[in-house]
Amino acid sequence: MTRYKMTMAYDGHLFHGFQKQPNQRTVQGTIEETLEKMTKGKRVVVHGSGRTDAGVHAKGQVIHFDYPDKENKVIPAKNMMLAINSQMPTDIVFFESEIVDQDFHVQYSTKGKWYRYIVDQHHFTDPFNRFYTGHFPYPVNVDLMRQASKDLLGYHDFSSFAASGGQIVDKRRTIYYVNIEQDPERKEIIIDFIGSGFLYNMVRIMVAALLEIGNGKRPVHDLKRVIEAKDRQEVRGTAPASGLYLYHVFYEEVPEKYRLDHKIY
Secondary structure (H helix, E strand, C coil): CEEEEEEEEECHHHCCCCCCCCCCCCHHHHHHHHHHHHCCCCCCCCEECCCCCCCCEEEEEEEEEEECCECCECCCHHHHHHHHHCCCCCCEEEEEEEEECCCCCCCCCCCEEEEEEEEECCCCCCCCCCCCCEECCCCCCHHHHHHHHHHHCEEEECHHHCCCCCCCCCCEEEEEEEEEEEECCCCEEEEEEEECCCCCCHHHHHHHHHHHHHCCCCCCCHHHHHHHHCCHHHCCCCCCHHHEEEEEEECCCCCHHHCCCCCCC
């Protein structure tokens, strides 16, 4: 068996999330079906770095799988990528492939993750971007959001930002970096988060809280209180899945430029 690590992008709009589910179109299920055809019926289990929800996109999702060698011949990593891409639907593409050691695990070997959220600020929903942004048509002060985002940095218990339904008991994580940019021409706000890991819906809940601060519904440093409360009821909003992208997965230490002492703007 040869273990392949592959990096991919996908449009999550027509997928019911990453994780395989009965009678649902999922990213994991789609890849496993292709690998089963390639192995002529042998089951190959695909492991992902994380489970994106229905409607969430990926620019840099990473998977691994063990592929049976035929007559002790190993398929080169590039050839494996070309073979899979030739059978993928148009909303999935692989762009990196390598052979890794058996002790590598795509989930447990991670050092950090980068998520990006895109907010559409048009007054009415843009029909061409409705599946790829989260719509928030209300006025916001981006400078207030930037100030507030500093309170997320560091090692905290993020229980207040974890949706019910998550399986993880320990809700302590480190946020290394938050960056908020505004694109006046496109009427978009782009928010980047880099952290040691993220809880179920954590990024979407943080985005909802930051937008409320930008809109004046919360004091600028209210997130300090919310973190201390460790209570999901303190932030009831969740930004739409359509604006969220798994942007990059780190398998070496997160670069110094994204560490805590790095300015967010």
